[in-house]
Amino acid sequence: MTRSKTGPVLTASDYQHLARELVDADVWDFIEGGAESERTLRANVSAFDRLRLRPRVMTDVSTVDTAVSLFGAGHRTPIGVGPTAYHRLVNPEGEVATARGASAVGALFVVSVFASRSLEDIAAASDGRLWLHLYWFRRREVMTGLIRRAEDAGYTALVLTVDAPRIGRRWRDMRNGFAIGGDVAAVNIDAAVMALTHHSDVGHSAIADHAAQSFDAAVTWADLAWLRSQTRLPIVLKGILTAEDAALAVEHGADGVVVSNHGGRQLDGAVASLEALPEVVDAVAGAIPVLFDGGVRRGTDALVALALGARMVLLGRPPLWGLAAGGADGVEGLLRTTTDELAHAMALAGRPRLADLDRSVLRARPGGEL
Ligand SMILES: Cc1cc2nc3c(=O)[nH]c(=O)nc-3n(C[C@H](O)[C@H](O)[C@H](O)COP(=O)(O)O)c2cc1C
Numbered sequence: 001m002t003r004s005k006t007g008p009v010l011t012a013s014d015y016q017h018l019a020r021e022l023v024d025a026d027v028w029d030f031i032e033g034g035a036e037s038e039r040t041l042r043a044n045v046s047a048f049d050r051l052r053l054r055p056r057v058m059t060d061v062s063t064v065d066t067a068v069s070l071f072g073a074g075h076r077t078p079i080g081v082g083p084t085a086y087h088r089l090v091n092p093e094g095e096v097a098t099a100r101g102a103s104a105v106g107a108l109f110v111v112s113v114f115a116s117r118s119l120e121d122i123a124a125a126s127d128g129r130l131w132l133h134l135y136w137f138r139r140r141e142v143m144t145g146l147i148r149r150a151e152d153a154g155y156t157a158l159v160l161t162v163d164a165p166r167i168g169r170r171w172r173d174m175r176n177g178f179a180i181g182g183d184v185a186a187v188n189i190d191a192a193v194m195a196l197t198h199h200s201d202v203g204h205s206a207i208a209d210h211a212a213q214s215f216d217a218a219v220t221w222a223d224l225a226w227l228r229s230q231t232r233l234p235i236v237l238k239g240i241l242t243a244e245d246a247a248l249a250v251e252h253g254a255d256g257v258v259v260s261n262h263g264g265r266q267l268d269g270a271v272a273s274l275e276a277l278p279e280v281v282d283a284v285a286g287a288i289p290v291l292f293d294g295g296v297r298r299g300t301d302a303l304v305a306l307a308l309g310a311r312m313v314l315l316g317r318p319p320l321w322g323l324a325a326g327g328a329d330g331v332e333g334l335l336r337t338t339t340d341e342l343a344h345a346m347a348l349a350g351r352p353r354l355a356d357l358d359r360s361v362l363r364a365r366p367g368g369e370l
């Protein structure tokens, strides 16, 4: 068990406090920050306070099963690691350590296209539960090159992030003139494509400048057919918040969607992820799996999202806290703790299997809505 000066590290919040002491201030702002006034960032977390659980009793909870299968592959927990860029900002081993930590608990790891270790080294450290995340680059050969490498290295799905035609105005990063420093880099992409990410200028975020140069903001639903033609891997669209876009995702052949507002880092004022989840689940109507991220900090949060119809829940910032605090062991500890909390909550709610989790578990607090 990871320990801090003040005692054992038992919760995600403990990992967060420990990480904060170890990470440089500008990197901490990059991780913790959201867009503009951070309204959506706060809403993601506070949305969970509006729901209460309706426990059932006498249902034989002597064993609790958190295993889930997606696209034919099994995961020991429905809580996975979402794509976050540049893990070497907080730990020298970076994504290799994250892969070891996630594998130790049988969790999915979605590797960011801006990983700071090679796709192949990450795969070598993993038990195989890996998906690759992509942004849509103007230079499509960047995407096809990464897809070929991911297929060869055994990644089993692609996650295309669709909520970032440009990077949100992240005031903390702009004030800090945040740039990717030291020997950290997005090593899977040609250095020439990534050059702007290393150029610091107060008043600007280097990653926003890079995205303005490299991301293709002209992409439409019709372009998905091109991506589909490039790979047999399942394609999951990350950043869906409305019934309209959920229906379009199904219509255009997506194999899954992630309900996400990018951790409050894109459109400030956007709906909290949890608020968007029911309408997306209803629109998809079981045609493809719905995954969820945003504001999940405890096992009970995961339980709520699963009860609203998410098949899997992804964590963004918490695994980075674990990685900063304790490397692979910290990631493992964070994921194990959150999964144990989920199993505990399932037992106390009288729902020992994930299939038992549905909207009957939940009620809104008076004056609220599901
Ligand atoms: C430091 C950091 C880097 C991120 N990098 C990416 C990325 O490369 N691609 C992406 O789609 N989302 C990225 N995200 C968003 C996460 O995948 C996820 O949507 C969000 O963090 C979920 O919210 P949570 O942090 O409250 O769990 C990043 C988030 C953080 C905090």
Ligand SMILES: CCCCCCC(=O)C(=O)O
Binding pocket: 085, 114, 167, 197, 207, 208, 210, 211, 262, 265
């Ligand atoms: C280097 C270009 C952009 C990195 C963006 C990572 C990300 O999505 C984030 O939210 O931060």
